Amino acid sequence: xxxxxxxxxxxxxxxxxxxxxxxxxxxxxxxxxxxxxxxxxxxxxxxxxxxxxxxxxxxxxxxxxxxxxxxxxxxxxxxxxxxxxxxxxxxxxxxxxxxxxxxxxxxxxxxxxxxxxxxxxxxxxxxxxxxxxxxxxxxxxxxxxxxxxxxxxxxxxxxxxxxxxxxxxxxxxxxxxxxxxxxxxxxxxxxxxxxxxxxxxxxxxxxxxxxxxxxxxxxxxxxxxxxxxxxxxxxxxxxxxxxxxxxxxxxxxxxxxxxxxxxxxxxxxxxxxxxxxxxxxxxxxxxxxxxxxxxxxxxxxxxxxxxxxxxxxxxxxxxxxxxxxxxxxxxxxxxxxxxx
Amino acid sequence: xxxxxxxxxxxxxxxxxxxxxxxxxxxxxxxxxxxxxxxxxxxxxxxxxxxxxxxxxxxxxxxxxxxxxxxxxxxxxxxxxxxxxxxxxxxxxxxxxxxxxxxxxxxxxxxxxxxxxxxxxxxxxxxxxxxxxxxxxxxxxxxxxxxxxxxxxxxxxxxxxxxxxxxxxxxxxxxxxxxxxxxxxxxxxxxxxxxxxxxxxxxxxxxxxxxxxxxxxxxxxxxxxxxxxxxxxxxxxxxxxxxxxxxxxxxxxxxxxxxxxxxxxxxxxxxxxxxxxxxxxxxxxxxxxxxxxxxxxxxxxxxxxxxxxxxxxxxxxxxxxxxxxxxxxxxxxxxxxxxx
DNA sequence: CTGAAAGCGCTTACAG
DNA sequence: CTGAAAGCGCTTACAG
Numbered sequence: 001x002x003x004x005x006x007x008x009x010x011x012x013x014x015x016x017x018x019x020x021x022x023x024x025x026x027x028x029x030x031x032x033x034x035x036x037x038x039x040x041x042x043x044x045x046x047x048x049x050x051x052x053x054x055x056x057x058x059x060x061x062x063x064x065x066x067x068x069x070x071x072x073x074x075x076x077x078x079x080x081x082x083x084x085x086x087x088x089x090x091x092x093x094x095x096x097x098x099x100x101x102x103x104x105x106x107x108x109x110x111x112x113x114x115x116x117x118x119x120x121x122x123x124x125x126x127x128x129x130x131x132x133x134x135x136x137x138x139x140x141x142x143x144x145x146x147x148x149x150x151x152x153x154x155x156x157x158x159x160x161x162x163x164x165x166x167x168x169x170x171x172x173x174x175x176x177x178x179x180x181x182x183x184x185x186x187x188x189x190x191x192x193x194x195x196x197x198x199x200x201x202x203x204x205x206x207x208x209x210x211x212x213x214x215x216x217x218x219x220x221x222x223x224x225x226x227x228x229x230x231x232x233x234x235x236x237x238x239x240x241x242x243x244x245x246x247x248x249x250x251x252x253x254x255x256x257x258x259x260x261x262x263x264x265x266x267x268x269x270x271x272x273x274x275x276x277x278x279x280x281x282x283x284x285x286x287x288x289x290x291x292x293x294x295x296x297x298x299x300x301x302x303x304x305x306x307x308x309x310x311x312x313x314x315x316x317x318x319x320x321x322x323x324x325x326x327x328x329x330x331x332x333x334x335x336x337x338x339x340x
Numbered sequence: 341x342x343x344x345x346x347x348x349x350x351x352x353x354x355x356x357x358x359x360x361x362x363x364x365x366x367x368x369x370x371x372x373x374x375x376x377x378x379x380x381x382x383x384x385x386x387x388x389x390x391x392x393x394x395x396x397x398x399x400x401x402x403x404x405x406x407x408x409x410x411x412x413x414x415x416x417x418x419x420x421x422x423x424x425x426x427x428x429x430x431x432x433x434x435x436x437x438x439x440x441x442x443x444x445x446x447x448x449x450x451x452x453x454x455x456x457x458x459x460x461x462x463x464x465x466x467x468x469x470x471x472x473x474x475x476x477x478x479x480x481x482x483x484x485x486x487x488x489x490x491x492x493x494x495x496x497x498x499x500x501x502x503x504x505x506x507x508x509x510x511x512x513x514x515x516x517x518x519x520x521x522x523x524x525x526x527x528x529x530x531x532x533x534x535x536x537x538x539x540x541x542x543x544x545x546x547x548x549x550x551x552x553x554x555x556x557x558x559x560x561x562x563x564x565x566x567x568x569x570x571x572x573x574x575x576x577x578x579x580x581x582x583x584x585x586x587x588x589x590x591x592x593x594x595x596x597x598x599x600x601x602x603x604x605x606x607x608x609x610x611x612x613x614x615x616x617x618x619x620x621x622x623x624x625x626x627x628x629x630x631x632x633x634x635x636x637x638x639x640x641x642x643x644x645x646x647x648x649x650x651x652x653x654x655x656x657x658x659x660x661x662x663x664x665x666x667x668x669x670x671x672x673x674x675x676x677x678x679x680x
Numbered sequence: 681c682t683g684a685a686a687g688c689g690c691t692t693a694c695a696g
Numbered sequence: 697c698t699g700a701a702a703g704c705g706c707t708t709a710c711a712g
Binding site for chain 1: 688689690691692
Binding site for chain 2: 705
C-alpha cells in the first residue's frame with residue numbers, strides 16, 4: 001500500500017489539513033508543526049498523489065501530443081522542443097505516435113479527453129471527418145504545429161509555405177537552372193502539399209520558365225519516396241538539372257538516387273531540400289535547404305497553447321514564423337556546373 | 341463545466357451505478373436501460389474521467405519513459421516501438437527528454453511517482469547516487485532499455501555489447517586491416533562505454549594486433565564527436581586503415597571527416613558503425629554496422645515491463661537480444677582497397 | 681437486474 | 697494558526 005496523507009498526519013500528530021498545507025507551501029503553519037510534518041514525509045517516503053490532487057483541483061498539468069512519426073528527425077526535434085517548454089512550465093506530455101493510423105488517432109484523442117489533458121498539439125493535417133467533429137466538439141484547446149489544416153477554428157504555428165517554396169524555386173532559377181524537377185508532398189495536405197506546390201509552380205511561371213509535366217512528382221516526405229520519385233525523374237528523356245524536394249528526407253533520397261545512377265550532386269544535378277533537419281549537415285554534399293525554425297516552432301506552439309490554457313483570449317490568427325534559405329553544397333550555378 | 345456521470349444518470353433517469361455499469365460493459369443491465377444510458381451519453385457528449393477512475397481503481401495505465409535524447413534516431417526508434425506496444429495494451433506514455441540534465445531526470449522521476457505511473461523505462465546509464473536511491477526506494481517497476489547500469493536490482497533489455505564489439509572488430513581484422521582506429525563512448529557507461537571498448541581491445545590482442553594508443557579515442561555518441569575524433573585520428577603520423585565507431589552517428593561523423601580530408605571511404609579508410617539506425621542506409625557509401633535489434637528492443641522492454649506490472653515474478657535476469665553485423669559499403673578488404 | 685452508500689486520496693471553504 | 701467536514705467524479709461491495 002502506498003502511504004497517504006492520512007498516514008503522514010497520524011505520524012506527525014496533526015490533521016490532514018495541516019499536512020496538505022505544508023505540502024502546498026502555504027504560510028500560516030507554525031514552524032514547529034511544519035518541521036514535524038516534513039520529518040514524517042521524509043520518514044514515510046510520502047509522495048502526494050497527483051491523481052487525487054487533479055481530481056479536486058480540476059487540473060492535470062497534462063498535454064497530449066499527436067506526432068505523425070516519432071522516428072522522423074523533423075518531428076522528433078519539434079517534440080523535443082515542446083517537451084522542454086512543457087517541462088519548464090510544469091506540464092507533462094502524453095505522446096501518441098500515429099503512423100498514418102487514423103483510427104489510432106481518434107482513439108488517442110478520446111484518451112486525451114478522458115485523461116482531461118489541458119491542451120492538445122497536433123502535428124499533421126490529415127484530418128478526417130470524425131476527427132474534425134471531435135476536435136470541434138471538445139472544449140480543450142487544440143493547436144496545430146507546422147501544419148494548417150483546412151479549418152479556421154484552430155491556431156496553427158507555421159511558416160508561409162507558399163512563399164518559402166516560391167523563394168526556394170526562385171533561388172534555383174537564379175542559379176541558371178531552366179528545368180527544375182519538383183518532388184512534392186501529398187496534395188491532400190494544404191500546407192506541405194498544395195502550398196508548396198503552388199509556390200514552385202508560380203515561381204516557375206513568373207520567371208517565364210515552362211512547367212514540364214514529367215518533371216513534377218509527388219512523394220510522402222520520406223527518404224524512400226524521394227529516391228523512388230527521383231528515379232522516375234531520371235528516366236525521362238530530358239531530366240531536370242535541378243530538383244526541389246519539399247522535405248529534406250526526400251531530398252536526401254533524391255541525392256542518393258542520383259549518385260546511384262553515377263551522376264553527381266551538384267555537378268550534374270542540384271538538389272534543394274525543405275525543413276532544415278539535422279540531415280542537411282550530415283550528408284555529403286551538405287544539403288541546401290529552405291529551413292523552418294524547427295526549435296522555435298515547438299517553443300512557440302507551447303507558448304501559445306499555454307496562453308490558451310490560461311484562458312487568454314487568443315486572437316484566432318495563426319503564428320507565422322520566418323523561413324530561411326540556407327545555401328550549402330548541393331546546389332550550384334548551372335553555368336559553373338556545366339563548365340566543369 | 342464538464343458533464344459528469346451524475347448528469348448522465350439524471351438525463352437517462354437511472355442511478356449512477358447503472359451508468360457506471362454500462363460504461364464498463366457489465367452484463368446484468370437490461371437492454372432498455374442500457375440504450376437509454378447510451379443515448380444520454382451520446383446526447384451529452386459524456387467522456388468518463390480517467391482521473392476519477394484511476395483514483396478508485398488504483399490503476400493509471402500510465403508508463404513513464406526517460407529518453408536521453410529525443411532527436412537521436414536510435415532512441416526515437418526505440419521509443420516509437422515502445423509506444424506501439426503500449427498503445428496496443430491500453431497504456432499511455434509520459435515522456436521525458438533529459439538532455440544530460442540529471443536534475444531534470446530526478447524531477448521527472450518524482451513526477452512519475454506522483455502521477456502513479458505503473459512502470460518506468462530508462463534508456464541511459466548515467467545513474468547518479470540520488471537517482472539510484474530513488475529508483476531503489478520506489479515500489480514501481482523500473483526497467484532499463486538498451487543499457488545496463490552497474491546495478492543488479494533491475495532488468496535490462498540489451499545485447500551483448502562486449503561480444504558485438506568483439507565481432508565487429510574481428511570483422512575488420514579479417515578484412516586484412518592491421519591498424520584499426522576506435523572511437524568509443526563514455527567510459528563511465530558500462531554498456532556502451534566499457535563493454536564495447538573491451539570487445540575492441542580483446543579482439544585486437546586476441547588477433548595479435550597491437551593496440552596503438554593514438555588510435556583509440558572517445559566521443560559522446562553524436563555525429564559531431566565522431567567528426568572531431570576522426571580528425572584527431574587523421575592527424576597522427578600513421579592513421580589507421582579502418583575505424584570502428586561505437587555508434588552509427590559517430591561513424592557518419594567520421595565518414596564525413598574522412599571525405600572532408602579528401603580521402604575516400606572505403607578505398608582509403610573503412611568505417612564500421614554500431615546500432616543499426618536509419619542512417620546506415622541513408623548515407624553514401626552505406627554504412628556497415630553492428631546492429632542492435634532496435635524495434636525488438638522496444639517491444640521486448642514493454643513486454644517485460646507489462647509482466648512486471650502484472651505482478652509476474654520475473655526472474656531478475658536480463659534479456660539479451662541478438663546482435664547482427666550488417667555489411668554494407670563502408671568497409672572493404674584492406675588488400676583490395678590498396679590495390680585500387 | 682438495480683440503486684444507496686461508502687470510499688479512493690486529496691484540497692478547500694468554513695469555523696474556531 | 698489549526699482541524700472537521702464536504703466534495704472532486706468515479707467504482708464497488710452490499711442489499712434488495
